[in-house]
Amino acid sequence: MTFLFEDFSLDVPSRELRRGAERIALEPQVFDLLVYLVENHDRVVSRDDLIASVWGGRIVSESTLASRINAVRHALGDDGQAQRLVRTVMRKGVRFVGEVASAAPHPATQGGGPGRSPPGGTDMTQSVTFCRTADGVHLALACTGAGPPLVKAANWLNHVEFDRESPVWSPFIDMLSSHCRLLRYDARGNGLSDWDVEDISFKTFVRDLETVVDAAGLERFALLGMSQGAAVSIAYATRHPERVSKLILIGGFAQGWRRICSKEEIAQREALEGLIRLGWGRDNPAFRQVFTSLFIPGGTPEQMRWFNNLQRISTSPDNALRIFRALADIDVLPLLPRVQAPTLVLHSRGDARIPFSQGLALAHGIPDARFVALDSDNHVILSHEPAWQRLSSEIRTFLA
Template identity: 30%
Template structure:
């Protein structure tokens, strides 16, 4: 079942709601949509989980305002959906850019109704290199990516996608996955990439109170594994679960293992 939730005046976000049971809220990465979780939504309802996939503003089927793609704004959008659906004791799952947005939700809203956080190849605590933080992309590299979005978004995203998976995904799968990227608005893709470049969550990791599970590919070329070790070191009550044969797309690189581990952590009280 799919529907829209109003998150602020004149802005609605699309929600896919599948299955019954314990709620799990899924936040996608840049510049994808909830559809990236197809192979999780196919499996989890059979284990008694209600899968709630949110298309962030500007992405997928959600509305596409021109401005404000900050982590604060998108965390507030998640809060609006949680309240609209009266969710309680839900697990919050975030991939890539969705990871830091989920972290911001947990700190900005004090983990409102969420009892568990699952970070998947998260672009956190900072996607870009900073003083005393020599990890990830440089700001100049992200600026080059942004420039490519203005000139030839399909080509730029196709080139970016070559770094995504370590497994030998089929050509039809690659085409489908690239198509998910192109469903996003051009301006939302750019504004969210600016947020990825500029936001820094290092100072708030210690404020996360919920149990946190960090899934991360050891071969990740987009969000290096150092991200995961830093998060694990600074998030209280966190567990690091490495995926030895995965790149950034760990949800598909080791699909069966990924789904098995996800169900395991969701079962933990």
């Protein structure tokens, strides 16, 4: 079914919102919320209705619910004052008040797409569950694919639902899920995991990985860490050597920027803190574009838009700043000689986010690690660039 209102089209089967010819990127949960409001435009829907239908009855805070409604309004060019399309009815709930028509979806939009089974291939349907840490934080855990388990440690920044549809992350998820049962999770403070948390630190990042692995019931598995997820994975692998069968580190580092940077470089990083504090949550993506340009300077315009949106929807400005600061003092360099699992280290030569020298340091310090230099300037390797084939080939061979 495709719903039409104003100059928008909401194509439910293809999970696309368009304004004219422009595709508007939406977090999956926000898309589901919009669909529910439009489908029920003839009535006021209560908070309980939304939680039951969109969140499956899970406990949801008022701030989370409000942020998702605001995200719907933002996507439609609406706001809490105008309430042109989404109106709040005091003490009752919300209602979609635009005039809605329906049309059959275009044939080209049916079938295929993320989360569906490719012809003759592995079922890529994603399931999302939640586990709870010792300090009471709920973590979102996503699983795709079948086969030997591969756990990907969380990194800056993740959202298990939004990443699944992103042109930045979905090719990577599909590639891994076609060979393994891939388990990903959102770190505390971002994504579908709890945002209102007391402790955001490297120690809690490692403990959260332990919680996820135990909740999934895994005895032995391959472990993948990207960016700061590499340091988290190294710490876990040295604590639990009997459980990690293989270790893959991509664009990783052993020491945070405050440990290795010069005074001038530290001043530059501290300037980024100001950008996070002032510009992270703004509608104008100019502030977030600074970070996007560091992560994927070779990205297409669509990929950059998705990465900009990922930053905004995956966490709050305060949490982004807390996570950024937590990464500054990481130091797992003394742990490298204690890694026992066979290890593959991959790093882009022109990585502007994590210097190439950091990848070399990992390979030098971990016994018998295999090192692969990737001919790319991107911190996150993209599926359209030549380095993608080398990355995927090396990972498949290593896991086999």
